[in-house]
Amino acid sequence: MNPLILSITIFSLGLGTTMTFIASHWLLIWVGLEINTMAITPLMIYQHHPRATEATTKYFLTQATASALLLFAATTNAWTTGQWSITDVINPTSATLMSIALALKIGLAPLHFWLPEVLQGLNLLTGLILSTWQKLAPFAVLLQLYHSLNPTMLISMGLLSIIIGGWGGLNQTQLRKILAYSSIAHIGWMITILHYSHTLTILTLMTYIIMTSSLFLLFNTNNTTNINSIATSSTKSPMLTIITMMTLLSLGGLPPLTGFMPKWLILQEMTKQSLIIPALIMAMTALLSLFFYMRLCYSITLTLSPHPSTSPSTWRTKTSHPNLTTTLTTSLSLLLLPLTPMMISLTT
Secondary structure: OOHHHHHHHHHHHHHHHHHHHHOOEHHHHHHHHHHHHHHHHHHHHOOOOHHHHHHHHHHHHHHHHHHHHHHHHHHHHHHHHOOOEOOOOOOHHHHHHHHHHHHHHHOOOOOOOHHHHHHHOOOHHHHHHHHOHHHHHHHHHHHHHOOOOOHHHHHHHHHHHHHHHHHHOOOOOEHHHHHHHHHHHHHHHHHHOOOOOHHHHHHHHHHHHHHHHHHHHHHHHHOOOEHHHHOOHHHHOHHHHHHHHHHHHHHHOOOOOOOHHHHHHHHHHHHHOOOHHHHHHHHHHHHHHHHHHHHHHHHHHOOOOOOOOOOOOHHHOOOOOOOHHHHHHHHHHHHOHHHHHHHHHHHO
């Protein structure tokens, strides 16, 4: 891509997200979300591949639907209350429509159908932006609306996301689809606790972005997109193989890794709120996600490629070396658990 076009695209991504962060008027929030959507479209379709074109079309239609619903909800709220500010009282009907629109934007179940197919059609770096940066602006709106949203609806959608994210990834062989269902499950954890502790939602979002960025960068370094090709990663770089396995276990929420921190704190807060049954369902369903993370770890560390070493295979291709971003994200995704008190204080 032309460096000038790439710079404009990245600047537009930052502009749209920043506008959504600082705006208090519903029209400016809608404009920021639209800029965010339009800015990532050139990055998605840049490959000129039929799958990339299909993924871009699905993403654009889905985001356009969500934006239209959000604009309709904001207009309805302004019509009933006479206010366009996000800090004012929100009409219950408009709040429900807004939560549905934002759920469609971030891929929350039962409006998750587009995320695995779209992520499968993108390259790993564009998928990284879609899975991390594109979540920031909708979550900024949700964090400002959490006091007006229906907690029963949020818990129901969150539990459904955790269940679908766990079940959907069980039979997948493509890494990008596995990461998409992992995203759906983690978003469910964030939404479930949103009404009771927005601090934990921010903390979970931060740790999810760190761990997911680490995995995408590691897969991009090893040039692997499915389970069959990931078995050859140990031949390319044994150290990266070990780090990838540890990052997967961290994403699954095993102690003493970083991913254990948000799950532990969320379950603790839900028990304090007397939500014992939802907390039990979440803890049990997390085992489904842990199963396909363990299956990836098995493929990475305990299997060898069926090709003999004399045959041409992917390990003979030139791979890029890990950069500072990969090193930083992998370190944070493995070592943040002892810093839990400091992380909580930073998000309050």
